[in-house]
Amino acid sequence: MKATQWTTYRSMQLQLGTMGDRLHELRTLAATGKKVSRPSDDPSSVRPILDVRAQVRLADRYLETMGTGLDRAKVVEGHMSSMENALVRAKELALSAVNGGYDPQSMATVADQIANIRAQLVDTANARFDGKYVFAGYEEQTKPFTVNPTYNPATYNPANPATYPVLYNVGLANSQPNMLEISPGETVQVGLTGNSLFLGDADNDGVTDPGAYDIFAVLTQIEEAIRADDKTAISAKLDTIDGAADQARRLRSKIGNNAARLESAMQQMEITKIDLKETLSRYEDADLIETLTDLTQQETAFEAALNITAKISELSILKFI
Amino acid sequence: MPGLISALNAGETSLYTHQKALEVTGNNISNVNTPGYSRQEAILSPYPTLNFGGYFIGQGVRVADIQRQHDSFVARQLQEKSATFGEQDSKAGPLAELERIFNIGENNIAASIDSFFDSWQELSTDPSNLVLRDQVIQRSGLLVDNFRTTDQELKTIQRYVNETLDGKLSAINTKAQELAALNNRIASLETSGQMANTQRDRRDVLVQELSQTLGVQTYTDNAGMVNVTLPGGLPLVQADSAMTLQGVWSGQDYQLKLSLGNTSIDLEARHLGGEFKGLMEVKDTLIPDLQSRLDKLAYTLATEINAVHSGGIDLNNNTGINFFTPPPSPGPPANIWDGAASSLQLAVSNGFQIAAASSPNAPGDNSNVLAIAGLASQKLVDGATTLIDYYSSMASKVGLESSQAKLVRVGAEDALVQMQNLRESRVGVSLEQEMIDLIRFQRGFEASAKLLSTVDEMMETLLTVKR
Numbered sequence: 172m173k174a175t176q177w178t179t180y181r182s183m184q185l186q187l188g189t190m191g192d193r194l195h196e197l198r199t200l201a202a203t204g205k206k207v208s209r210p211s212d213d214p215s216s217v218r219p220i221l222d223v224r225a226q227v228r229l230a231d232r233y234l235e236t237m238g239t240g241l242d243r244a245k246v247v248e249g250h251m252s253s254m255e256n257a258l259v260r261a262k263e264l265a266l267s268a269v270n271g272g273y274d275p276q277s278m279a280t281v282a283d284q285i286a287n288i289r290a291q292l293v294d295t296a297n298a299r300f301d302g303k304y305v306f307a308g309y310e311e312q313t314k315p316f317t318v319n320p321t322y323n324p325a326t327y328n329p330a331n332p333a334t335y336p337v338l339y340n341v342g343l344a345n346s347q348p349n350m351l352e353i354s355p356g357e358t359v360q361v362g363l364t365g366n367s368l369f370l371g372d373a374d375n376d377g378v379t380d381p382g383a384y385d386i387f388a389v390l391t392q393i394e395e396a397i398r399a400d401d402k403t404a405i406s407a408k409l410d411t412i413d414g415a416a417d418q419a420r421r422l423r424s425k426i427g428n429n430a431a432r433l434e435s436a437m438q439q440m441e442i443t444k445i446d447l448k449e450t451l452s453r454y455e456d457a458d459l460i461e462t463l464t465d466l467t468q469q470e471t472a473f474e475a476a477l478n479i480t481a482k483i484s485e486l487s488i489l490k491f492i
Numbered sequence: 493m494p495g496l497i498s499a500l501n502a503g504e505t506s507l508y509t510h511q512k513a514l515e516v517t518g519n520n521i522s523n524v525n526t527p528g529y530s531r532q533e534a535i536l537s538p539y540p541t542l543n544f545g546g547y548f549i550g551q552g553v554r555v556a557d558i559q560r561q562h563d564s565f566v567a568r569q570l571q572e573k574s575a576t577f578g579e580q581d582s583k584a585g586p587l588a589e590l591e592r593i594f595n596i597g598e599n600n601i602a603a604s605i606d607s608f609f610d611s612w613q614e615l616s617t618d619p620s621n622l623v624l625r626d627q628v629i630q631r632s633g634l635l636v637d638n639f640r641t642t643d644q645e646l647k648t649i650q651r652y653v654n655e656t657l658d659g660k661l662s663a664i665n666t667k668a669q670e671l672a673a674l675n676n677r678i679a680s681l682e683t684s685g686q687m688a689n690t691q692r693d694r695r696d697v698l699v700q701e702l703s704q705t706l707g708v709q710t711y712t713d714n715a716g717m718v719n720v721t722l723p724g725g726l727p728l729v730q731a732d733s734a735m736t737l738q739g740v741w742s743g744q745d746y747q748l749k750l751s752l753g754n755t756s757i758d759l760e761a762r763h764l765g766g767e768f769k770g771l772m773e774v775k776d777t778l779i780p781d782l783q784s785r786l787d788k789l790a791y792t793l794a795t796e797i798n799a800v801h802s803g804g805i806d807l808n809n810n811t812g813i814n815f816f817t818p819p820p821s822p823g824p825p826a827n828i829w830d831g832a833a834s835s836l837q838l839a840v841s842n843g844f845q846i847a848a849a850s851s852p853n854a855p856g857d858n859s860n861v862l863a864i865a866g867l868a869s870q871k872l873v874d875g876a877t878t879l880i881d882y883y884s885s886m887a888s889k890v891g892l893e894s895s896q897a898k899l900v901r902v903g904a905e906d907a908l909v910q911m912q913n914l915r916e917s918r919v920g921v922s923l924e925q926e927m928i929d930l931i932r933f934q935r936g937f938e939a940s941a942k943l944l945s946t947v948d949e950m951m952e953t954l955l956t957v958k959r
Contacts, residue, residue, distance in 0.1 A: 210591055211891040214891035221887070240617075344851050352613070355869050488927045
């Protein structure tokens with residue numbers, strides 16, 4: 172065996188090439204901080220990286236959705252709290268009408284106040300948020316409640332919606348609460364439909380459910396009884412105000428619960444997001460300390476190789492003959 | 493006197509011979525950096541001895557032959573290693589391009605699919621919002637662009653590979669012809685008893701170059717001619733005649749043919765080796781596979797989204813609207829998804845046409861949007877993988893091919909260099925060796941001259957005996 176000039180230089184060239192390549196790789200690694208920047212760096216982690224990255228994006232989206240949901244729930248809750256206050260005020264007025272010994276003039280004033288409360292509730296029921304009717308279900312551009320101009324106490328029939336003092340204008344098929352997706356396949360209700368809240372029609376069949384209350388009808392009938400100065404009728408109707416207030420309270424607590432659920436789901440999602448980012452980092456991030464140590468080592472080795480290459484020509488038989 | 497004359501003669505032959513040997517050494521030194529050069533050696537042998545008064549006396553020295561050092565094992569190994577190296581090395585370029593297309597950064601089809609579904613998810617929070625609806629249209633437009641660009645880029649790589657193949661053809665044909673001509677020249681030189689050393693060196697270089705590009709195999713016939721065949725057994729050079737490789741373009745497609753006089757044979761990857769095999773594999777196997785998968789991804793996306801979307805109702809109360817233009821769906825023998833990526837197109841043009849609702853007159857209804865957004869996590873492709881996972885499998889396939897090619901390439905280069913070094917150690921020119929030879933022959937020359945001057949002095953002495 173002999174080592175010719177070609178042998179030596181070819182080997183050095185290959186060595187320097189390989190080392191240069193490795194050095195370049197390590198520099199890229201250190202500069203990007205990613206150990207997987209091309210599919211060939213680690214073909215088996217391509218799928219988890221893309222998967223987890225999609226999940227992180229989705230988690231961000233769900234967090235934003237839940238934020239929107241909380242805003243909506245707060246708006247609904249705000250309207251319901253004013254509605255509850257109105258019903259409490261109506262109860263006080265009705266009680267004072269029974270026990271106050273008012274003259275007919277004062278009774279008419281109390282009746283007017285009840286009518287005002289009812290009008291205020293109609294406004295609440297037609298409340299808008301972000302340009303959309305809050306209690307109109309899917310038909311967010313339809314004004315959900317209008318006062319029935321042909322209302323007649325004599326022909327009022329709970330089984331016929333057309334005789335109600337306040338009419339509900341949303342198609343029953345579209346009278347659906349607002350649902351938001353907060354995690355894959357899991358939706359949460361952040362709104363209420365006007366008919367379930369105000370008309371007691373939770374089963375969406377167009378008429379007030381048994382045991383539930385058409386709040387507008389309750390207030391209208393109380394108003395009528397006070398205006399007629401019929402204390403027996405007023406007393407008989409007092410319970411219905413309580414029932415109506417209960418109906419509102421029940422639904423309010425439902426929305427409140429959902430809001431609480433959203434808040435805890437948000438915290439949970441934040442934790443999930445951190446976990447996901449950790450997973451992602453494990454797959455694609457380089458260990459910087461290791462990389463920098465390797466880099467220093469490789470640079471030293473490269474320098475040594477360059478040194479040797481430069482010295483090859485110094486050693487020649489030509490110097491000795 | 494006859495003895496002195498013959499001594500003079502011996503000295504003369506020695507002088508010539510050492511001069512010749514020095515010339516050979518000089519030639520070796522000159523060619524120290526010539527690729528493929530094999531060290532030559534002057535073979536010295538004594539002149540036949542003469543019977544002189546019962547003694548056999550030598551008559552000097554001559555150069556019997558100038559031999560070229562050769563090691564056929566090493567030559568054959570070099571051929572093989574060159575073929576492996578060529579095959580892997582040629583893949584590096586197109587594979588790097590493919591890796592750029594099927595990257596795992598923030599600018600690939602997976603990211604566009606993500607942001608496409610993200611826009612639906614966002615729309616679900618406020619389905620009547622026209623800004624969010626327009627966002628869905630815009631992101632869908634980007635997704636469509638991404639599919640089309642990727643499809644186009646795959647075709648570009650294919651064309652680039654075809655052009656590379658085409659560009660190499662003329663050099664290959666020239667080499668094959670030169671090899672055939674060398675076969676002829678070597679045979680005719682060597683039948684007349686001469687050694688065609690330079691021609692043999694050149695022929696070895698050509699064979700090695702052809703191995704790297706085509707992975708050729710060789711065998712030597714009785715006349716010393718090298719026959720070159722392609723790995724599949726088709727002949728490239730037979731004795732002193734060379735076949736021609738031809739490329740025929742038909743549109744974007746490119747077919748390699750081997751012309752055998754009157755007939756021509758279509759060449760596939762299995763007929764070839766070396767760089768051509770590597771390139772043909774990328775062009776004919778890997779890229780069509782990726783293309784087909786891309787089409788399938790586009791087809792699945794378009795049909796599944798359309799199926800859900802057309803079941804919904806848009807802001808104008810229309811139903812049965814396709815979101816994407818239905819893909820062409822060719823019949824057998826083509827796959828139903830063929831051409832889906834390049835023809836992917838949005839069918840809706842404005843936000844009003846997005847069917848977000850399930851019932852009419854319900855702008856706030858997000859149920860159909862949620863159904864579409866939910867497709868992101870469903871196993872739509874063959875009922876086994878999600879859209880993103882399907883893309884991942886494409887990217888990992890490219891990654892696997894590429895990392896494997898890199899690995900084998902490094903190994904092949906290593907082996908090739910080892911083999912080249914082995915060749916050097918057997919038949920290469922070592923300056924140390926030549927320098928020592930130089931000294932050796934110089935000394936021989938000097939000694940011969942000394943012999944001549946000594947004989948001359950002796951003759952002088954003889955001639956001064958009588959004055």
